[in-house]
Amino acid sequence: MKTILAALLAAVVLPAAAAKPAPAPVGPQDAKEWLESQGLEAPEVKTFEDLEIVVARVKGAADPKAADERVVVLKKGKPVFQTNPKETDPGSKWTLHNIGRDLDGNGQPDMHFSSFSGGAQCCTTHHVLALKPQVKRIAVYSAGSVGGGEFIDVAGRKAPVMISADDSSANAFAPYANSYFPVVILEVGQKGRLQFARDMMQSRLPGMPPPICATPTAAGNPWLKERCGEYTASRRNERTKQIQARLAQIKSGRSADKLRWEDYFENGVLAAVSAEINRYTYTGHGNAGMLWLEQVWPGNDAVKVKFVNTLRMTQAKSVFAEDLKALASDYR
Secondary structure (H helix, E strand, C coil): CHHHHHHHHHHHHHHHHHCCCCCCCCCCCCHHHHHHHHCEECCCEEEECCEEEEEEEECCCCCHHHHCCEEEEEECCEEEEECCHHHCCCCCEEEEEEEEECCCCCCCCEEEEEEECCCCCCCEEEEEEECCCCCEEEEEEEEECCCCCCEECCCCCCCCEEEEECCCCCCCCCCHHHCCCCEEEEEECCCCEEEECHHHHCCCCCCCCCHHHHCHHHHCCHHHHHHHHCCCHHHHHHHHHHHHHHHHHHHHHCCHHHCCHHHHHHHCHHHHHHHHHHHHHCCCCHHHHHHHHHHHCCCCCHHHHHHHHHHHHHHHHCCCHHHHHHHHHHHC
16 A cells, blocks of 8 residues: 555656756857847857857947947857957957858868958958867958958968058158059968968069969959069069169259259159069069169169168068068078
8 A cells, every 4th residue: 555655656746856947048048149138239140150250349339439349259159259459449340251261271160350440541450260179369460551351262272362462661652642562472370470471472583473473363363463464574674764764864953962852752763663672572582672773773872872771661660571581581
């Protein structure tokens, strides 16, 4: 009798215990819930496998500074990466370019995004983030006033490259609008930055175009195609003649001790000379560029000395200063 009673009691108690409700989930479960909990909004939420990526901003903010945009990567409603407001100017706008593509050639998915601080001449910064196996930033490139910048595949190359330009000489030899920005071909490096893709920039001989110009990539990019065309012998010879004519014109109107920097600056010859030397320098032949300078501008007048010093200063302050040294190292 006792055994039957115990069995009946167990039949009543056990189902009641099994029916006990599970604990309610704690915290946001996805990006939308997290945004809401933080008083933020995002026009679009992009996903990659178990990750959600958003450009988040303060809900309803009209002023860019008040919006305080940031890029956030979330996993199961919890941030695993956020950009730091201290790393960009207040009011910067963020753009997601590519999510899930292998950008450093290690076989793992990455992400490319950028910030723009606003203004006519400033300032874009590119960021590359590893998404797997761990979310972490692997490269940053401060492009300054150079707009654009997308990763492009090159046939036969393990990792894509970014076509960009170096604006370190802006306003040094000509007003900004007339300044010449040397083309640079970049890849994700090992030191947390985008660096020169030397195999795509270092030409075999002085005056030759960079190797990127021999790829289909150059033909498909109008800006790069035009830059590659600058290396043809006919165009180079014509530029040299024009530079020599401008230099002669300036010197014919004044005695050597009366020549001023402004005469060369306004004439446009400083911009033309610096552009020519940089075509040599950014393909690994800076010494050949200085030899060319001695041929078209012999002597050491005060303006020329200032020009050479200013040129060296712009190259030294470039974010690619160490790349320029490495590019030339094989030809010393």
